[in-house]
Amino acid sequence: MQTKQVFSYGAAKRQIQGGEQRMRIGVYWLLPVAILSGFGGFLVGSSTPSDVIYGDVPASAIEKALDGDTILIDGQIIKIRGLDAPEVGKNASCLAEAALGGLAMQHLAGELHNFGETVWELRNVDNRSGRLEGDLVRSDGKNIVDHMTINGFAISSEARWEWCRVVPDFDDNQLYPAINVGSGPPSDVELADD
Incomplete structure (x- = not known):
């Protein structure tokens, strides 16, 4: 079997x-x-240059400044290329950066809407870095990057600036004058007589 x-x-x-x-x-x-x-x-990402509003943008179409180098246009977050401003809120590395960021954001918002119905031109929009970036230029050719850097609210750079870093580098033996702030406005700051 x-x-x-x-x-x-x-x-x-x-x-x-x-x-x-x-x-x-x-x-x-x-x-x-x-x-x-x-x-x-x-x-790749949901935002591509084809679905982004660019070209002539009236000031009324700019919804708001999100910080000193980022704006909101028609629901699209756009980083201004070549500009680095201090971060605001939880994105700031220190309290000083948050304070400077708030001032930069207010100044940018004021500049964008300061001239009534000024037409801004959004040029060269791309999303190579994973977010939308573009150049923002006023109709008379004035670049917002130049304005923000000349007035001291941002730096002109693609790199990220360290806003919390201590910049002065003094000798240890140097004597610092005492500052008498008093009770008046900041313009009343005087050096104390020693």
């Missing part, structure tokens, strides 16, 4: 390998289909 072999390891192995092969082919076809169907846009 002969017994039938119910299970063959070789056949099972060939069936598993065939399934893996079919799965690999399916994945290779799935990737281009997903990219063509728009899933690739989800991976």
Whole structure:
């Protein structure tokens, strides 16, 4: 009497390998289909230059300044290229940076809306860094970067400035004059006589 072999390891192995092969082919076809169907846009980011308002932008279309170097236009957050201002709120590294950031934000907001219905031009918008960046220039050619840096509210740089760093480097032997602030406004600051 002969017994039938119910299970063959070789056949099972060939069936598993065939399934893996079919799965690999399916994945290779799935990737281009997903990219063509728009899933690739989800991976890269939802904002592309084609769906961003750029060109002439009336001052009324600029919703607000989010900080000293970022604005909101039609729901799009746009970083002003070439400008670094102190951060505000929880993004600030120290209290001094938060205070400076608040002043920079107020100044930028005032400048954007200071001239009534001034038309700003948003140029060269791109999202290469993962966020929208552009140049903001007034209709008379005045660049907002120049204005913010000349007035001391920001620096003209692509790099991130360390706003909390102590800048003065004095000798240890130098004597610092005592400052008598008094009770008047900051303009009444006088050096104390020693």
